[in-house]
Amino acid sequence: MSKQGILFVLTGPSGVGKGTVLAEVCKQKELYLSTSATTREPRPGEQDGVQYYFLTREQFEQKVAENGFLEHAEFSGNCYGTPAEPVDAQLDAGHDVMLEIEVQGAMQVHQMRPDAVRIFIAPPSFAELERRLTGRGTEDADAVRRRLETAKHELTLAKEFDYIVVNNTVEQATADVLAILRAENCRAAQVEIK
């Protein structure tokens, strides 16, 4: 029996730096990143299967009906989801897979795949997250306030995850995530005794 890959889920509130941490992790560890599907229109330059799988709403709903998503949700009238099939193909080939998704999606994955290893990236403090989101300067005060309200709720869910990585610095958070990936590959169930 050849080794199955491990499904990892990386999540955390908006502004916590999960994308930055994941980019660093990928420099040091080979990892298959999943591609989401969406019903929104492709923007100029976006290619099907690269940034997203672009589906019609009909195709999307069909896939939902077939349990074809590990998680899915609707934002501002568009549907987004993580197709299960390409993820499973990689896992079956023995490759570890990382989903970088929103907190609610990460909760859904747990329903579909209780064996997924779920990592929650947390800010050093709520005040620091506030400072980071305000400091971006790309959104009006109302949008920031909404993000912070969502973040406050999401932080109450952190304890339901397997791991919590506090993003004090990108270096430390990256090393923490890499340690988790390495340790999970040493789980007794993963290792073959010869």
Add this chain to the structure above:
Amino acid sequence: MSKQGILFVLTGPSGVGKGTVLAEVCKQKELYLSTSATTREPRPGEQDGVQYYFLTREQFEQKVAENGFLEHAEFSGNCYGTPAEPVDAQLDAGHDVMLEIEVQGAMQVHQMRPDAVRIFIAPPSFAELERRLTGRGTEDADAVRRRLETAKHELTLAKEFDYIVVNNTVEQATADVLAILRAENCRAAQVEIK
């Protein structure tokens, strides 16, 4: 509430290299190593509380009766055990503790402390363990054969541990153990959300 330390147990068959790996781990991570108690006579130069706590058989049996050991066993007419008290004092002070003990002892710790994180060091293959034990040249063929029989049985228990680290090289096994220590400190129950 201040953070409790984590209790780690490192075990594996005789000759697998757990002492070497642990020595390397300790160069890179602060870790409290527990001291065993024994009823055997101190050898010249051995100090009470350093190599061992030296107890009379009466003192040892008293401690067993009080549930004062995390694990204990008798070998060649002498008793050996891991006293719980100094371990708990370190855990309460927030320090991670590592017990390097025999496989049977590691199984006992699980009974007493189900939350202990147990790491099994395995050889790359049984043939390689045989080669290493024979290569030592310090024991007669009978003693080596007995060790190998014990090892064969112990390897069947590996899957009951939390982690299995295959000691292909000291560097890789050390990095695996360090990753496990780091990852366990990111467990959701260990991390305080601010």
